[in-house]
Amino acid sequence: QLQLQESGPGLVKPSETLSLTCSVSGDSISSGTHYWGWLRQPPGKGLEWFGSIYYSGVTYYNPSLESRVTISVDRSKNQLSLKLKSLTAADTAVFFCARHLPGVNPFDAWGPGTLVIVSS
Amino acid sequence: EIVMTQSPATLSVSPGERATFSCRASQSVSSNLAWYQHKPGQAPRLLIFGASTRAAGVPARFSGSGSGTEFTLTISSLQSEDFAVYYCQQYSEWRMYTFGQGTKLEIE
Numbered sequence: 001q002l003q004l005q006e007s008g009p010g011l012v013k014p015s016e017t018l019s020l021t022c023s024v025s026g027d028s029i030s031s032g033t034h035y036w037g038w039l040r041q042p043p044g045k046g047l048e049w050f051g052s053i054y055y056s057g058v059t060y061y062n063p064s065l066e067s068r069v070t071i072s073v074d075r076s077k078n079q080l081s082l083k084l085k086s087l088t089a090a091d092t093a094v095f096f097c098a099r100h101l102p103g104v105n106p107f108d109a110w111g112p113g114t115l116v117i118v119s120s
Numbered sequence: 121e122i123v124m125t126q127s128p129a130t131l132s133v134s135p136g137e138r139a140t141f142s143c144r145a146s147q148s149v150s151s152n153l154a155w156y157q158h159k160p161g162q163a164p165r166l167l168i169f170g171a172s173t174r175a176a177g178v179p180a181r182f183s184g185s186g187s188g189t190e191f192t193l194t195i196s197s198l199q200s201e202d203f204a205v206y207y208c209q210q211y212s213e214w215r216m217y218t219f220g221q222g223t224k225l226e227i228e
Binding site for chain 2: 004045046047048049060061062063064096098100104105106107108109110111112113
């Protein structure tokens with residue numbers, strides 16, 4: 001059974017860099033059948049897509065966030081990671097990892113999300 | 121950026137009744153429209169893709185319609201497990217996937 005599980009620090013300080021990990025079970029990132037992405041949902045707001053990565057390391061990002069975001073994949077651990085730098089309180093959100101087929105396709109599997117609060 | 125607007129923000133419906141959700145795109149997304157169900161603390165669930173195709177395992181009481189800029193999600197007879205937040209998403213514009221703000225379905 002496919003499961004995605006996000007993990008991270010929960011609380012980070014402004015100006016710092018957030019690092020999150022998504023552990024995948026029940027599917028292999030290396031199979032190359034899907035892209036793997038990150039999204040977030042600030043409190044009371046809609047979902048926002050950060051970017052997606054293929055097993056080969058090919059990434060594409062939301063242009064509005066690209067300057068602060070790095071997504072990477074660790075095939076040996078079947079994990080993907082997100083780094084978001086120069087944090088502000090506006091980055092407080094629930095962060096999700098999700099999977100989608102190549103091309104223009106919806107996200108067909110998600111993790112339950114992890115809450116990250118940016119506060120001093 | 122394609123802006124997705126959902127209405128209403130909250131929908132109050134009794135179990136057994138029909139629920140209808142609306143989603144409007146600021147420009148045409150063809151049929152590249154998905155609907156998701158999200159319950160607190162759980163992973164969002166893909167319900168509908170291609171505007172009208174049910175994802176695997178989704179009950180037949182869920183149906184989607186529309187194309188271009190106007191879309192509808194209908195739940196024909198509400199079950200207790202259907203009360204959640206519903207989001208639409210356009211995936212027509214590469215590198216700019218966008219979502220609506222969501223409609224909360226609550227028990228009347």
